[in-house]
Amino acid sequence: MARWVEACGVEDVDEEDLIRFDHEGRTYAIYRSPDDEFYATDGICTHEHAFLSDGLVMDYIIECPKHNGRFDYRTGEAKGAPVCVNLRTYPVKVEDGRVFIDLG
Amino acid sequence: MGDIVIIGAGECGVRAAFALREAGHDGAILLVGEEPHLPYERPPLSKNCPVAAKPIAEEARYAQAQIELLQASRAEAIDRAAKRVHLADGRSLVYDKLLLATGARARRFPGMEAALTLRSLDDAHAILEALGPGLKLAIVGGGFIGLELAATARGRGAAVTVIEAAPRPMARIVPGEIAEAVAARHRAAGVELILGTGVTQVREDGVALSDGRTIDADMVVAGVGAAPETRLAEAAGLKVDNGILVDGRLATSDPHIFAAGDCCRFPFDGRLVRLESWRAAQDQGTHAARAMLGSQERYASPPWFWSDQYDLTLQVAGLPDPARTHVRRALGDGAFVLFELDDAGRLAAASGIGIGNAVAKDIRLAEMMIEKGLRPDPARLADPAVNLKTLLKEETA
Numbered sequence: 001m002a003r004w005v006e007a008c009g010v011e012d013v014d015e016e017d018l019i020r021f022d023h024e025g026r027t028y029a030i031y032r033s034p035d036d037e038f039y040a041t042d043g044i045c046t047h048e049h050a051f052l053s054d055g056l057v058m059d060y061i062i063e064c065p066k067h068n069g070r071f072d073y074r075t076g077e078a079k080g081a082p083v084c085v086n087l088r089t090y091p092v093k094v095e096d097g098r099v100f101i102d103l104g
Numbered sequence: 105m106g107d108i109v110i111i112g113a114g115e116c117g118v119r120a121a122f123a124l125r126e127a128g129h130d131g132a133i134l135l136v137g138e139e140p141h142l143p144y145e146r147p148p149l150s151k152n153c154p155v156a157a158k159p160i161a162e163e164a165r166y167a168q169a170q171i172e173l174l175q176a177s178r179a180e181a182i183d184r185a186a187k188r189v190h191l192a193d194g195r196s197l198v199y200d201k202l203l204l205a206t207g208a209r210a211r212r213f214p215g216m217e218a219a220l221t222l223r224s225l226d227d228a229h230a231i232l233e234a235l236g237p238g239l240k241l242a243i244v245g246g247g248f249i250g251l252e253l254a255a256t257a258r259g260r261g262a263a264v265t266v267i268e269a270a271p272r273p274m275a276r277i278v279p280g281e282i283a284e285a286v287a288a289r290h291r292a293a294g295v296e297l298i299l300g301t302g303v304t305q306v307r308e309d310g311v312a313l314s315d316g317r318t319i320d321a322d323m324v325v326a327g328v329g330a331a332p333e334t335r336l337a338e339a340a341g342l343k344v345d346n347g348i349l350v351d352g353r354l355a356t357s358d359p360h361i362f363a364a365g366d367c368c369r370f371p372f373d374g375r376l377v378r379l380e381s382w383r384a385a386q387d388q389g390t391h392a393a394r395a396m397l398g399s400q401e402r403y404a405s406p407p408w409f410w411s412d413q414y415d416l417t418l419q420v421a422g423l424p425d426p427a428r429t430h431v432r433r434a435l436g437d438g439a440f441v442l443f444e445l446d447d448a449g450r451l452a453a454a455s456g457i458g459i460g461n462a463v464a465k466d467i468r469l470a471e472m473m474i475e476k477g478l479r480p481d482p483a484r485l486a487d488p489a490v491n492l493k494t495l496l497k498e499e500t501a
Contacts, residue, residue, distance in 0.1 A: 016493070048158075054461035056468045056493070065464030066410075066417075068383070081119055081386055082145075084161065 002091075003104035007040070010097045018062060018073070020053035023103070028090065029053055030099060031073045033060060038092045039073050040101040046078065046085035106131050106200030108396060109189050111179045111336065113137025115146065115382055116365030117205035118160045119389035125169045127397050133171045134197055136189070140176040141225055147382050149228040150252035151412050153235060153260055157225055182340040184358055201360055201396040204337055204348055205389060208330035208366040208380055219306045219326035222249055231325055237261035242311045242321035244303050246273030248411045250327030251286065255413040258293045265296040265319050267303055267311060277409065279424050279442050281432075282457050289414055330380055332367045345369065347378040352402035353395040354388060362396055364388035370403060373452075377423065383408045406474045408467075415459050421471035422453030431482045433466065441466050449479040469496050476500060 007021045013032040020043050021028045027043030029052045041062075043052055050066035057063075062073045069083030076087035091102040108124060110117045113135050121135045137143060144157040166173045178192040182202065189197045210221030222231055231253070235241070239262040243250045246268030254264045266273070272283045273290075290297055302314035310320045332347040343349040343357040347369030354362050354370060365385040369378040384407060391403045409420045428444040435441065439458025446452045454470035456463030469492040473480060478499045484490045 050461065054464055056465045058493075063468065065461035065468075068408075068468070081122070081390075082160075084165070 001104045002102050004093070004100040005103050007099050007101050010038075010094060010099060013038070013099070016057050016059070018053055018055075018057055020051055021101075027051065028101065029062070029073070030092075030101070031057060031062065033074070038094055038099050040090040040092050041071070041073050041076055041087040045069055045083065046087060047083045052087075107134065107198060108132070108201045108203070109134045109136065109197050109199040110203045110205055111136050111189065112203075112205035112207055112333075112365070112367070113139070113143045113173065113175070114205065114207050114365065114385065115143075115160060116207070116385035116389040117203065118143045119386045120203055120205060120364065120393045121171045122161065122165075122169055123390040123393035124397070125171070127394055129393075129397055131200065133169075134174060134199075135166075135171055136174045136177050136179055136191070136197070138176070138178050139224065139226075142175070143173075144225055145382075146223075149225065149232075150222055150249050151256060153232045153256050155225070155228045155232050179336055182336055182361070184340055184361070187360060199360070201362065203389075203392050203396065204356070204361065204363040204367060205365045205385075205392075206333035206336065206363075206367045207385075208332050210326070211329045211331045212326055213303075213328060215303060215305045216244060216326045216328070217306070218308060219244060219324045221326055222253060223330070231323070232256065232260075234323060235260035235262045239263070240320055240322045241265070242267065242319050242324045243327060244306065244311065244324065245327040245329070246270070246297070246299070247327055247329065248274065248277065248409075250325070251290065251413055252411060253325060253327065254290060254295050255293070258295060258414075264294075265298060265321070266290070267298045267301055267313065267319065269300070269302045271300045273297070273299070277424070278418065278420060278455050279426065279430065279444075281440075281442060282418055282455055285438075285457050286413060286416070286418065289416055293414060330366065332369070332378060334367060337361075337363065337367075345376075347376075349376070352404075353400065354392040354403055355395060362392045364392040372404075372407070373423070377407075379407050381407055381409050404475070406471055408471060416457060417459075417461060417463070418455065418457040419463055419467040420453070420455045421467050422451075422474050424453045424455055428452060429482070431485045433486050433488055435462055435466070435488055437462065439463055441470070443470060443480075443482075443485050445479075445482060450474075450477055451480055451485075466492050469493055472496055473499065 018031040029043040031039040045064040054065040070079040076089040305312040337348045348363035431443040439462035441456035444453040
C-alpha cells in the first residue's frame with residue numbers, strides 16, 4: 001500500500017547533491033542526480049551511525065562522511081568496504097515542484 | 105594461481121583476503137591471526153564505552169568467500185626457500201604468495217614499563233571498563249589514541265591528566281591551529297593537559313615527570329606511538345628499515361612476499377613513509393591482493409586519517425607539513441579547513457576540524473584534488489561560498 005509523504009521542494013536539493021529529511025522519528029536522504037532525477041534512501045549509513053546528508057554525492061554514488069562507505073543511491077547497493085549492507089531505497093515522485101517519497 | 109597465505113587478521117589482512125576473492129582468485133586463502141576473536145575494527149576501541157567488538161566481517165562471510173580463518177594462531181617463521189610459514193602449533197602452510205599484514209605494536213619507552221597500552225580488544229576491556237567517577241587516569245602521550253581515550257574517560261566521569269613531551273598535542277600529525285582547537289576542547293572538558301614535559305618513571309600509583317613533579321593516578325596508559333611488527337620479516341632476511349620495505353606494488357625484497365598496512369614502509373610523494381591508518385590498511389590490503397594476482401599498478405592513494413573527540417571530528421588528507429603555504433577556509437560554527445600548497449602550487453594536504461561531520465565533504469574533495477595533482481586557486485579554496493566540487497570539476501576539465 002503506497003503512502004506518499006511530501007519531503008521537500010524540487011529547488012531544495014541541488015543537482016548532484018542530497019538533503020536530509022526527518023519524518024516520524026526516522027531519517028531519510030533525498031537525492032537529485034546529475035541528470036535531474038530524484039531518489040530517496042534511508043538517511044543513516046549501514047556501517048556506523050552517520051548522517052549521509054553530510055556526505056558527498058559524485059554521479060550516482062553517495063559516500064558516507066564518516067568512513068567513506070559508498071552506495072549507489074539509485075539502488076541502495078553497497079559498493080564495497082567498509083560497508084557490506086545495502087541502503088534501503090524508497091519510490092519517489094515529483095508533482096507540481098514537490099518531491100514525494102513512498103513510505104508504504 | 106596457488107595458495108595465498110596472509111599473516112595478520114586486522115583491517116589490512118581481512119580486506120586483502122576478501123579482495124583476493126573479489127578479484128577472482130580461485131586458490132586457497134589462509135588468513136592467520138594471533139587473537140582468538142573474530143577480526144574486529146580497532147578505531148572504536150579508544151572512542152566507545154562500553155566496549156563492543158565490531159566485526160570487520162560477519163563470521164558467515166568468511167565461509168561464503170572460502171577464506172580459511174586461523175584464529176589464535178601465531179606464525180613463528182617464514183621459510184622462503186620452501187615457501188612455507190611455520191605456525192607455533194607445529195603446523196606449516198605452503199604459499200605461492202605471502203602477504204605480511206602484521207600491523208604494529210604499542211611502544212613503551214624506558215621507564216614506562218608499568219603503563220598499560222591500548223591497541224587490542226583485550227586492552228580496551230581492561231582499560232575502558234575501569235573508567236568511572238573517582239578514577240584518576242594519567243595518559244602519557246597526546247596523540248590520537250591518548251586524546252580519544254581522554255575524551256572517552258571524561259565522558260565516563262574519570263579525572264584525566266594528559267602528559268605530552270612536545271609543546272602541543274598531536275604535533276606530528278596535524279597543523280598547530282587544529283592542535284590548539286583540540287587542546288582547548290580538552291581543557292574545557294576538564295582534562296589537565298601538561299605539555300612540554302617528559303615522563304621519567306611510570307609507577308603503580310602515578311607518574312614522575314621530568315620537571316620533578318609527580319602526578320597521582322589509579323591507572324596509567326601510554327599512548328606514545330607504535331612500532332611496526334617486523335620480527336618475521338627480519339628473521340626471514342627481508343629488507344626492513346622502520347617497517348618492512350616495499351616497492352610501489354607493495355612487494356618486499358622477495359617477489360613472492362608482499363607487505364601492507366601499519367607494518368610496511370612504502371614510497372609516497374618521493375619518499376618512504378609508514379602509516380598507522382585504518383584507511384591505508386584497507387586500501388593497501390586491497391592493493392596488495394591485486395598485486396599478488398599480477399597487477400603492476402602503483403599504490404598512490406593519499407593518506408587519510410580521522411579522529412573523534414567529544415563532539416569534534418578532525419580529518420586529514422595527505423601528510424601535513426608546517427613548511428608549506430597554508431590557506432584557511434572558514435566554515436560555520438567554528439569549523440575550518442587548512443589547505444597546504446607545495447612550491448609548485450599543487451594541493452598537498454588538507455586538515456579540518458569541526459562539530460560532527462562539518463569538514464568531511466571538503467576534506468574528501470581535497471583528497472581527490474591531491475590524488476589528481478591539481479593546483480587550485482588559493483583565493484577560491486579560501487572562499488566558503490565556492491563549492492569545492494565545482495572547483496574540482498573545473499580543474500579536472
